[in-house]
Amino acid sequence: LRPAQGTRDQNPARTALRDRLLAAVVACFKRHGAAAIDTPVLELRETLLGKYGEEGKLIYELQDQGGELLALRYDLTVPFARYLAMNKITNMKRYHIAKVYRRDNPAMTRGRYREFYQCDFDIAGQFDPMIPDAECLKIVHEVLSDLQLGDFLIKVNDRRILNGVFAVCGIPDSKFLPTCSTVDKLDKMPWEEVRTEMIGERGLLPEAADRIGEYVRLHGGLDLVERLLQDPRLSQNKLAKEGLGDLKLLFEYLALFGIAGEISFDLSLARGLDYYTGVIFEAVLLQPENDHVGEPVGVGSVAGGGRYDGLVGMFDPKGRKVPCVGVSIGIERIFSILEQRVEASKEKIRPTETQVLVATPQKNLVAARLKLISELWNAGVKAEMLYKKDPKLLKQLQYCEDTGIPLAAIVGEQELKDGVVKLRDVATREEVRM
Amino acid sequence: LRPAQGTRDQNPARTALRDRLLAAVVACFKRHGAAAIDTPVLELRETLLGKYGEEGKLIYELQDQGGELLALRYDLTVPFARYLAMNKITNMKRYHIAKVYRRDNPAMTRGRYREFYQCDFDIAGQFDPMIPDAECLKIVHEVLSDLQLGDFLIKVNDRRILNGVFAVCGIPDSKFLPTCSTVDKLDKMPWEEVRTEMIGERGLLPEAADRIGEYVRLHGGLDLVERLLQDPRLSQNKLAKEGLGDLKLLFEYLALFGIAGEISFDLSLARGLDYYTGVIFEAVLLQPENDHVGEPVGVGSVAGGGRYDGLVGMFDPKGRKVPCVGVSIGIERIFSILEQRVEASKEKIRPTETQVLVATPQKNLVAARLKLISELWNAGVKAEMLYKKDPKLLKQLQYCEDTGIPLAAIVGEQELKDGVVKLRDVATREEVRM
Numbered sequence: 074l075r076p077a078q079g080t081r082d083q084n085p086a087r088t089a090l091r092d093r094l095l096a097a098v099v100a101c102f103k104r105h106g107a108a109a110i111d112t113p114v115l116e117l118r119e120t121l122l123g124k125y126g127e128e129g130k131l132i133y134e135l136q137d138q139g140g141e142l143l144a145l146r147y148d149l150t151v152p153f154a155r156y157l158a159m160n161k162i163t164n165m166k167r168y169h170i171a172k173v174y175r176r177d178n179p180a181m182t183r184g185r186y187r188e189f190y191q192c193d194f195d196i197a198g199q200f201d202p203m204i205p206d207a208e209c210l211k212i213v214h215e216v217l218s219d220l221q222l223g224d225f226l227i228k229v230n231d232r233r234i235l236n237g238v239f240a241v242c243g244i245p246d247s248k249f250l251p252t253c254s255t256v257d258k259l260d261k262m263p264w265e266e267v268r269t270e271m272i273g274e275r276g277l278l279p280e281a282a283d284r285i286g287e288y289v290r291l292h293g294g295l296d297l298v299e300r301l302l303q304d305p306r307l308s309q310n311k312l313a314k315e316g317l318g319d320l321k322l323l324f325e326y327l328a329l330f331g332i333a334g335e336i337s338f339d340l341s342l343a344r345g346l347d348y349y350t351g352v353i354f355e356a357v358l359l360q361p362e363n364d365h366v367g368e369p370v371g372v373g374s375v376a377g378g379g380r381y382d383g384l385v386g387m388f389d390p391k392g393r394k395v396p397c398v399g400v401s402i403g404i405e406r407i408f409s410i411l412e413q414r415v416e417a418s419k420e421k422i423r424p425t426e427t428q429v430l431v432a433t434p435q436k437n438l439v440a441a442r443l444k445l446i447s448e449l450w451n452a453g454v455k456a457e458m459l460y461k462k463d464p465k466l467l468k469q470l471q472y473c474e475d476t477g478i479p480l481a482a483i484v485g486e487q488e489l490k491d492g493v494v495k496l497r498d499v500a501t502r503e504e505v506r507m
Numbered sequence: 508l509r510p511a512q513g514t515r516d517q518n519p520a521r522t523a524l525r526d527r528l529l530a531a532v533v534a535c536f537k538r539h540g541a542a543a544i545d546t547p548v549l550e551l552r553e554t555l556l557g558k559y560g561e562e563g564k565l566i567y568e569l570q571d572q573g574g575e576l577l578a579l580r581y582d583l584t585v586p587f588a589r590y591l592a593m594n595k596i597t598n599m600k601r602y603h604i605a606k607v608y609r610r611d612n613p614a615m616t617r618g619r620y621r622e623f624y625q626c627d628f629d630i631a632g633q634f635d636p637m638i639p640d641a642e643c644l645k646i647v648h649e650v651l652s653d654l655q656l657g658d659f660l661i662k663v664n665d666r667r668i669l670n671g672v673f674a675v676c677g678i679p680d681s682k683f684l685p686t687c688s689t690v691d692k693l694d695k696m697p698w699e700e701v702r703t704e705m706i707g708e709r710g711l712l713p714e715a716a717d718r719i720g721e722y723v724r725l726h727g728g729l730d731l732v733e734r735l736l737q738d739p740r741l742s743q744n745k746l747a748k749e750g751l752g753d754l755k756l757l758f759e760y761l762a763l764f765g766i767a768g769e770i771s772f773d774l775s776l777a778r779g780l781d782y783y784t785g786v787i788f789e790a791v792l793l794q795p796e797n798d799h800v801g802e803p804v805g806v807g808s809v810a811g812g813g814r815y816d817g818l819v820g821m822f823d824p825k826g827r828k829v830p831c832v833g834v835s836i837g838i839e840r841i842f843s844i845l846e847q848r849v850e851a852s853k854e855k856i857r858p859t860e861t862q863v864l865v866a867t868p869q870k871n872l873v874a875a876r877l878k879l880i881s882e883l884w885n886a887g888v889k890a891e892m893l894y895k896k897d898p899k900l901l902k903q904l905q906y907c908e909d910t911g912i913p914l915a916a917i918v919g920e921q922e923l924k925d926g927v928v929k930l931r932d933v934a935t936r937e938e939v940r941m
Contacts, residue, residue, distance in 0.1 A: 074593045074822055077549040077577050082590050085542035085601065092543065104884055106891035108519035108858035109526065113622050114548060114606060115511040115567075133549075134570040135579075138610060143511050145569075156516050159508045166891075167519065172548060176572060188547050200894035204873070215884065329877040388508055424542035439638070443763040450538055450649065457540035457600075460634035 079179030079187030085424030090415060091190075091408055094220065095170060098192045098402055101215050102168035105208060107194055110167045112152040114174075118142040124151045124387070126250060126347035131175045145174035149193040150348070150381065150399060157197055158388030163395050164198035170404075183373075184409035195399030197385070202319055206352045206380060207326035209400040213356050213376045214332045216402055222410065224359040225375070227335055228292075230342040231320055232349050232379070234301075237313020238340065241306040242284040244277060250347055251275050256289050257343035260357075260373070264290060292339040295324040316351070323352065344379060351380030352398065358410070375403045423477045430478045431458040432469040434485040439463070441484045445494065449482070456482075473499040513613035513621025519858030524849060525624075525842055528654065529604060532626045532836055535649050536602035539642060541628055544601045546586040548608075552576040558585045558821070560781035561688060565609045579608035583627040584782070584815065584833060591631055592822035597829050598632035604838075617807070618843035629833030631819070636753055640786045640814060641760035643834040647790050647810045648766045650836055656809070656844065658793040661769055662726075664776040665754055666783050666813070668735075671747020672774070675740040676718040678711060684781055685709050690723050691777035694791075694807075698724060726773040729758040750785070757786065778813060785814030786832065792844070809837045857911045864912045865892040866903040868919040873897070875918045879928065883916070890916075907933040 076082055083091060121132055121144050133145040146152050149169045157165065170192045179187055194212055196205035210227060217225045235256070239249050255270050264286055271282040291297060298320045307313045320338060327333040344353045356376040378400035385395035415422060431446040433439075439462045449456040457478065459469055466483075473481055483495040488506070497504045510516055517525060555566055555578050567579040580586055583603045591599065604626045613621055628646055630639035644661060651659045669690070673683050689704050698720055705716040725731060732754045741747045754772060761767040778787045790810040812834035819829035849856060865880040867873075873896045883890040891912065893903055900917075907915055917929040922940070931938045 074589065074824075075551070076547050076589075076593075077551055078575055080547035080549055082547070082593075083545035084594075085544055088543040088545050091545075103860050104887065104889045106859050106861040106889065109522040110519055111517035111522050111525075113510050113514035113516070115514055115608070115622060117509070117511055134572060136568040136570045138568060140610070141512055155508065155510075159510075159516075160518075174549070176574070188549060196894070198894065201873075201896045204877075204894040204896070207877070211881065211884065325874075326877055329874055330881045390508075425540050426537050427540040439635075440763055443638075443641075443760055447645065447764040450645065453538065455538045455540065460630070460632065460638040462635045462638075 077187070079177070079181075081181065081186065086422045087412065089422050089424045090412060091404075094404060094408055094411065095190075095192070097219050098216055098404065099168070099170065101212060101219060102192075102194050104215075105166070105194070105212060107166045107168040110153075110156065110169055111171065112146070112149070112156055112169070114146055114172070115143045116146050116152060116155070118144045120144075120155050120388075121147055121151060124348065124384070126345070127254060128175075128345055131177050133174045133176055147175060148173050149191050149401070150195070151384065153193070153195055153197075153399075154381075154384040154395075154397070155388050157385050157395055157397075162197070166194075166196050168192070168194045182409070184403075184406035186405060189405045192402040192404050193399055194402075195397055197395050197397045199396055203322045203326055203352075206319075206398050207323055207330065209378055209398055210323075210327060210336060210354060211330050211332065213354070213378075213400055213402070214330075214335065217356060217358075217375065220407060220411070222358055222375070222407060225335070225356055226337055226359055227332075227354060227356045227376075228337050228339040228342045229320065229323070229352060229354040230339055231316035231352050233312040233316030233351060234307075234320070234340070235343060237307055237310035237316065238285060238288045240312070241310055242288070243281050244285070248275060248277065252277065252285070253343040254345055256285070256341060257345055259289060259341035289341045292337050292341070294333065294336070294338060295321065297338050298324060319352065344377060348381040348384045349379040350382045353377075353379030354400075373406070375406050377401060377403070421477070425476060426455050427457045427476065427478045428455045429457075429480045429482050430469060430473050431456055432466060432481045432483045433464075434466045434483060436463040438484065438486070438489075441489055445482060445484055470497075470499065511621070513611070513615075515615065515620065520856045521846065523856050523858045524846060525838075528838060528842060528845065529624075529626070531653050532650055532838065533602070533604065535646060535653060536626075536628050538649075539600070539628070539646060541600045541602040544587075544590065544603055545605065546580070546583070546590055546603070548580055548606070549577045550580050550586060550589070552578045554578075554589050554822075555581055555585060558782065558818070560684060560779070562609075562779055565611050567608045567610055581609060582607050583625050583835070584629070585818070587627070587629055587631075587833075588815075588818040588829075588831070589822050591819045591829055591831075596631070600628075600630050602626070602628045616843070618837075618840035620839060623839045626836040626838050627833060628836075629831055631829050631831045633830055637756045637760055637786075639832050640753075641757055641764065643812055643832055644757075644761060644770060644788060645764050645766065647788070647812075647834055647836070648764075648769065651790060651792075651810065654841060654845070656792055656841065659769070659790055659809070660771055660793055661766075661788060661790045661810075662771050662773040662776045663754065663757070663786060663788040664773055665750035665786050667746040667750030667785060668741075668754070668774070669777060671741055671744035671750065672719060672722045674746070675744055676722075677715050678719070682709060682711065686711065686719070687777040688779055690719070690775060691779055693723060693775035723775045726771050726775070728767065728770070728772060729755065731772050732758060753786065778811060782815040782818045783813040784816045787811075787813030788834075807840070809840050811835060811837070855911070859910060860889050861891045861910065861912045862889045863891075863914045863916050864903060864907050865890055866900060866915045866917045867898075868900045868917060870897040872918065872920070872923075875923055879916060879918055904931075904933065 132147050135143040172188050173191050268282050271277045301307050302317045327336050355374045357374050380398040382396040386392045431442050442458050446456050446458050481497040493506045495506050566581050569577040606622050607625050702716045705711045735741050736751050789808045791808050814832040816830040820826045865876050876892050880890050880892050915931040927940045929940050
């Protein structure tokens with residue numbers, strides 16, 4: 074007896090913690106003026122197929138039970154693009170928090186599941202360069218700061234710069250995307266292995282790989298952007314120049330937001346999905362070695378996103394494009410970290426919010442309890458009672474202590490006669506009649 | 508280009524309305540001390556199969572892509588029972604609000620979808636009779652009152668009474684469940700047609716059907732319960748007597764809650780699902796004929812539930828039972844009604860909560876706007892700005908009016924020089940410098 078592999082039940086304490094987390098994310102998204110939308114978990118298979126590159130093989134497909142061929146959504150971005158194209162919307166700032174599905178190898182301790190939440194914020198529309206892009210980075214910064222996750226680093230890069238790098242290193246267009254996927258592994262494996270994959274699996278020439286290696290191991294800030302703008306080879310490449318020019322503007326805006334110092338221009342950042350067309354970014358937590366509590370949590374990136382100007386056009390019969398940029402907060406990984414922290418701190422999360430337990434000290438008073446609790450509910454008070462006709466007072470008070478209910482409203486024979494209720498503070502044992 | 512059949516996208520206005528609705532339901536569930544849990548959308552097929560009776564043929568199954576055979580959850584009750592059995596929990600009050608999936612014939616105008624929300628509240632545990640059951644009915648009453656849906660009626664019955672009726676009418680045990688399904692159609696078709704189905708499809712003798720007909724067309728209150736307790740045939744039946752005795756107690760408790768008048772003991776209420784074992788109930792809205800605004804909304808039941816004492820035991824290797832009673836609020840149907848009402852009233856639902864638009868009256872001030880908006884976000888203020896470097900002031904104010912943003916924070920050359928911001932009330936056009 075168990076849930077499906079790679080999925081999990083959330084017990085009350087975990088659900089309460091997760092709700093607290095999601096509330097912080099929603100607050101940030103609303104602070105930035107986003108409206109919520111919802112799209113179905115089920116999509117037509119043809120809507121999803123061919124949108125994700127290599128990763129698309131992990132899509133869950135439904136059985137053909139007559140009717141349509143369906144699949145479970147793989148992310149919230151492609152359904153959003155379908156929604157925009159279908160409704161001919163050219164301008165929208167939306168957020169969407171919901172579960173997505175991937176037939177991936179689950180690694181539950183690291184917060185990798187087959188069913189997991191994504192928290193997406195996206196800005197669609199034809200706007201002046203880098204203003205929406207900068208806001209997405211600001212949002213990542215706000216969420217990670219609000220959740221007090223410790224130090225973090227936000228990496229940015231631009232697909233156009235990567236493409237420029239590949240071009241000046243002599244890689245044919247057709248190998249850009251697979252080379253991208255390989256470069257993206259640089260945060261998990263050393264350059265030598267990445268180089269081997271480029272040559273062995275991707276079929277690049279060793280010299281070309283070495284030339285790429287010189288670029289993709291660079292990282293820095295505005296200074297690096299400016300240095301590369303002077304790079305004799307890159308500065309000749311139209312795409313790279315565009316990307317570098319936009320990154321320069323982006324860093325100016327990030328400085329105005331006061332967060333440029335926490336953003337690193339990192340040429341190894343490539344991101345796996347095919348649909349990115351411009352700026353891309355990813356946030357990683359910086360955990361000091363000795364901060365591990367209990368099992369070490371190897372968290373990778375906790376947020377990521379980028380610009381995808383071509384996706385909506387793939388759904389439009391006339392190919393009309395709607396430029397988009399968006400960010401997805403990796404709430405499951407953040408949740409894993411916070412859960413471990415809560416466990417280590419022995420903080421007890423109360424999964425209910427009950428304010429009052431309605432109790433009786435004598436037998437045969439269930440009617441009095443039902444009447445009182447009904448009045449409390451009608452007045453909007455969060456109230457519980459034990460589902461026994463004649464529970465012992467001690468048991469009722471014990472229930473308050475076990476579940477953290479702060480007050481007991483006690484109605485006994487004397488109280489009934491006097492038309493009052495005795496209110497008891499469970500912690501201090503103080504009582505007042507009212 | 509479209510979503511899957513029987514599913515729909517929720518645009519910002521609808522999502523805002525739905526969130527408002529769900530917040531009211533959650534508030535009620537929390538008021539009654541329930542903790543939230545979450546279970547996966549994907550379940551092992553074997554977990555769901557054989558739990559729903561005839562309706563189970565509508566379960567969505569996933570393709571076999573290697574690994575496990577999975578299906579989409581059909582309701583939130585069976586996963587809850589699996590959760591209780593798996594974790595050996597014998598005592599719990601939980602709520603769960605999430606989407607469920609049925610390959611049913613969609614009827615979107617009546618709020619019938621293939622993907623839809625359920626809002627479930629359940630009490631599991633061995634408790635004194637009818638106290639949790641009465642609370643479930645109180646919750647239905649509170650939610651429908653809170654949402655101001657107009658008059659409604661809550662019908663109750665008891666599976667044991669129905670079984671008793673079938674027994675004293677001479678129906679064999681094996682035909683109880685199919686006869687139940689047929690009786691359940693009495694709210695949608697006249698007795699004559701139900702009778703025909705009983706005889707034709709279910710193979711009952713005409714005399715037996717007629718005898719059943721005498722019972723299932725009865726409805727009333729405590730008086731009817733007491734009359735049936737005196738019924739010469741029913742009072743001889745152990746199950747019926749138990750059920751009637753409990754209903755009597757239930758009505759006493761409902762009277763203490765002050766809601767007995769809105770509850771009708773209705774012997775035609777049967778409910779389709781196999782797992783009910785005791786009290787069952789259903790709420791229907793009473794819409795006066797001439798209250799139809801726009802398209803008439805033919806809503807059926809908007810809440811339902813009952814006692815299912817055997818379900819958890821089906822998952823326990825030793826068959827250990829955990830008695831349960833629960834209620835499910837039919838939020839989609841309620842949503843359809845409220846949506847029509849909002850449309851008719853021309854009320855404009857604001858899908859965002861932005862308080863301030865940061866605006867500039869002159870060109871070349873994008874830096875000033877970015878700096879100010881960043882300070883506002885950091886201070887927790889919900890703020891937006893247009894994603895243009897040099898938008899016209901009129902366009903910025905127009906955006907406020909279109910989206911309902913009440914304030915504009917204007918920073919121009921003069922304000923920058925004076926180190927102030929001009930705050931403008933969009934509706935009254937009043938301005939203050941601060």
